[in-house]
Amino acid sequence: MKKWKKIAEAYDLRIPESDLERIAPSLDALESAFRPLTKNIPDDVEPAITFRVVPENDE
Amino acid sequence: MTLLEAALALRRREVSSAELTESSLQHIAVLNPGLNAMLTVLEDDAREQAKAADEELAHGADRGPLHGIPIAVKDVFETRGVRTTCGSVIFLHHIPDRNAAVVERLAAAGAVLVGKTGMHELAYGITSNNPHFGTIRNPRDPEHIPGGSSGGSGAAVASEMVFMAMGSDTGGSIRIPASFCGTVGLKPTSGRVSRYGVMPLDFSLDHMGPLTRSVRDAAVTLQAIAGFDPRDDTSSQEPVPGYLPGPRCSIEGVRIGLPQNFYFERLDPDVNIAVRRMAASAESLGACILPVRVPDIEALNAVGRVILLAEASALMEKYIGNRDQFGSDVLALFDQGRLVPATDYINAQRLRRMMQREFAQLWSQVDCLFTPTTPMAAPRIGDKTVHLGELVEDVRLAATRLVRGINVLGLPALSIPCGRDSLGLPVGLQIIGRPFDEALILRVAAALEDATSQ
Numbered sequence: 001m002k003k004w005k006k007i008a009e010a011y012d013l014r015i016p017e018s019d020l021e022r023i024a025p026s027l028d029a030l031e032s033a034f035r036p037l038t039k040n041i042p043d044d045v046e047p048a049i050t051f052r053v054v055p056e057n058d059e
Numbered sequence: 060m061t062l063l064e065a066a067l068a069l070r071r072r073e074v075s076s077a078e079l080t081e082s083s084l085q086h087i088a089v090l091n092p093g094l095n096a097m098l099t100v101l102e103d104d105a106r107e108q109a110k111a112a113d114e115e116l117a118h119g120a121d122r123g124p125l126h127g128i129p130i131a132v133k134d135v136f137e138t139r140g141v142r143t144t145c146g147s148v149i150f151l152h153h154i155p156d157r158n159a160a161v162v163e164r165l166a167a168a169g170a171v172l173v174g175k176t177g178m179h180e181l182a183y184g185i186t187s188n189n190p191h192f193g194t195i196r197n198p199r200d201p202e203h204i205p206g207g208s209s210g211g212s213g214a215a216v217a218s219e220m221v222f223m224a225m226g227s228d229t230g231g232s233i234r235i236p237a238s239f240c241g242t243v244g245l246k247p248t249s250g251r252v253s254r255y256g257v258m259p260l261d262f263s264l265d266h267m268g269p270l271t272r273s274v275r276d277a278a279v280t281l282q283a284i285a286g287f288d289p290r291d292d293t294s295s296q297e298p299v300p301g302y303l304p305g306p307r308c309s310i311e312g313v314r315i316g317l318p319q320n321f322y323f324e325r326l327d328p329d330v331n332i333a334v335r336r337m338a339a340s341a342e343s344l345g346a347c348i349l350p351v352r353v354p355d356i357e358a359l360n361a362v363g364r365v366i367l368l369a370e371a372s373a374l375m376e377k378y379i380g381n382r383d384q385f386g387s388d389v390l391a392l393f394d395q396g397r398l399v400p401a402t403d404y405i406n407a408q409r410l411r412r413m414m415q416r417e418f419a420q421l422w423s424q425v426d427c428l429f430t431p432t433t434p435m436a437a438p439r440i441g442d443k444t445v446h447l448g449e450l451v452e453d454v455r456l457a458a459t460r461l462v463r464g465i466n467v468l469g470l471p472a473l474s475i476p477c478g479r480d481s482l483g484l485p486v487g488l489q490i491i492g493r494p495f496d497e498a499l500i501l502r503v504a505a506a507l508e509d510a511t512s513q
Contacts, residue, residue: 007398014380015394023395030368030395033361038406047408048415049263052292 001028062222062276066124069116076116076127076171080109083129083173086220095195096205096214098134099142100174105129108171115169124279125223126169132225133209134175135182136162136267137256145258146178146208148191149384159256160288161225161267168283176211176224182260183371183389184208185235185458186440190386194440199241199484203437206239206458208232212270213240219272223280227257228266230367231432231462234474237270238487239437241476243504244270245277248495249469250295252281253288261370263408264363264466274475274504278302281497297495304498304505311345313503316425321356322461325447327435333478333486334431337507341429344506349425354417359464362414365399365407366467372396388455411467418468422493427500432474432487433458461489471497475504 004024008015060068068074084102091097112127137143137155144150158166165172177195179187187195187210197205198218205214209226213236216224226233228246237244245268252267259265269280282302288294317338323331342348372393378384379393421428434457435445444451452460465472470491477488488507492500 004398011397013394013397015397019391019394023391023398026391027395027398030361030364033357034365034403034407037358037361037410038403041406041409041413045409045413047405048412049408050293 002031061273062128062271063124063273063279065128065222066126069127070121076109076112077106079127080105080129080171080173083221086218087174090198090218090220093196093201094198094214094218095193096176096211096218096220097131097174098144098177098192098211101141101172105171105173112169112171122167122169123283125165125283128170128222129173130165130170130223130225131174131176131212131215131221132162132165132172133178133212133227135178135227135258136175136225137258138162138172138175141175143175143258144192145182146180146189146192147384149378150258155256157256160253160290161284162256164284165225170283173221176209176215178211179208179232180386180389181375182208182227182229182232183392185231185455187211187236188440196440197240197437199437200482202439203484204239204440206236206437209236209270213237213242213244216240216242216270216272223269223271223276226268226270227260228268228466229260229264230363230466231459233266233268233270234432234462234472234487234489235458237474238432239485241485242270242272243274243277243476244268244474245281245497246465246472247281247285247497248295248471250293250297251471251495251497252284253291253294255288255290259374261367263366263370266466274473274501274508275303277473278304278501278505295495300498302498302501304502307509308502308506309345310341310503310506313346313427313499314425315341315346315348315503316351316421316428317348318353318428318430319350320352322353322430325434325450325452326431327447327480329478329480330431330434330436330486334429334488337477337488338429340507340510341503344510346503351421351424351428353421353428354414356464358410359414359467360460362407362410363463363467365403366411368392368396369399369404369407372399415468426493427503428491430461430489430491432462432489434460436480436482436484436486465491470494471500473500473504475508
């Protein structure tokens with residue numbers, strides 16, 4: 001499992017240790033469910049995020 | 060009385076909008092101290108709106124079925140000149156200078172806004188046990204939660220304070236309170252209803268929709284609020300069809316999928332029985348019930364959680380330094396989101412696209428799906444876990460298990476009451492449809508409602 005405390009420190013997130021201990025089981029569970037899914041994504045699949053280019057003067 | 064019955068009575072001059080509004084305000088005055096469903100009540104404004112509606116109707120200016128009807132909106136919808144808190148102390152003094160698109164459209168349809176409903180803090184949870192504005196209680200049993208995050212809307216409609224209340228749904232927040240409070244709750248297709256002026260929780264997953272006392276009430280509300288809005292980048296230009304199911308509408312030949320995997324696992328037995336009974340009712344009305352296997356919903360839920368955690372935390376990052384402003388459950392979710400790597404977020408959005416394609420194949424086999432809305436009826440206030448058979452599950456994860464994935468896919472889904480559990484608490488049936496096919500799920504639900512109300 002990931003070392004959440006070290007990650008939080010590295011990113012300077014300033015999450016109290018007791019709060020980190022409380023959320024670690026949820027993060028571990030999500031990690032277990034999510035990580036295997038990422039192994040089989042074909043390279044050409046793009047993220048489902050929309051971005052619309054607005055022509056000049058059309059805001 | 061339903062919204063449409065009130066609309067008919069208005070046109071027959073059996074009642075006025077002023078009388079309906081006065082009755083609504085009286086209900087709120089009597090019931091709200093116990094239920095805490097309404098966060099803000101707009102008594103004077105509502106009376107003025109009702110008076111104007113009566114005058115218009117008297118002069119033959121009829122804006123449609125919502126004209127003169129008392130309604131409420133969740134306190135996530137911005138209202139010009141009226142405090143909009145999103146259930147958070149961060150926005151305790153936020154008085155918008157604009158109306159949300161939905162508020163504009165409801166006003167154009169002549170609805171009378173009597174107030175704003177309470178909610179789970181920042182729309183980020185399912186209990187509506189709000190640490191800043193108090194606990195919202197379920198009108199069916201005040202010792203139980205109304206669900207959330209649109210808990211005030213569910214409680215306000217179920218207790219007949221208003222005929223319709225708008226909610227928002229990021230991971231089930233319309234359908235869960237509908238299920239727990241015994242109302243109808245409609246989450247439309249992504250892009251169908253504008254998000255403009257709604258305080259966001261998650262850019263990818265937020266949806267707006269009504270909670271009502273009947274299916275046809277939800278249909279006429281959707282009719283009023285649906286449609287393209289250039290101010291919302293995700294708004295769809297797909298034409299808006301007629302949504303109101305006809306009287307004695309037929310569902311002969313409609314193919315209804317009953318999932319053989321995931322959705323009927325880990326349920327309260329009363330929920331299982333109630334939902335299957337509704338499937339049998341649909342079959343007796345001429346629908347074809349077909350067993351289907353659905354794609355991996357556990358995976359879909361994991362993808363949804365990664366997207367929600369990351370986007371919600373990104374949105375609130377600037378406020379998180381002052382940790383005292385948040386309830387502990389919401390803060391825990393924001394902290395989790397700050398620990399989601401950007402690579403996971405991007406891959407979750409890629410998986411979302413893959414799963415959308417995979418799920419779309421189902422629509423060649425069936426026209427809609429029947430599932431439970433929630434695995435259990437409303438838990439008691441303060442319960443952290445629920446017992447489902449021999450399993451113990453976190454309340455939030457259990458309540459969102461059957462609904463969250465549908466937000467990831469952006470599909471329309473409707474929750475309707477379908478029975479009660481052994482404690483007499485309501486149970487919800489979820490009907491999931493093809494993209495932009497709200498008309499079909501509303502028709503199926505209306506046929507069932509007609510059949511079960513006879």
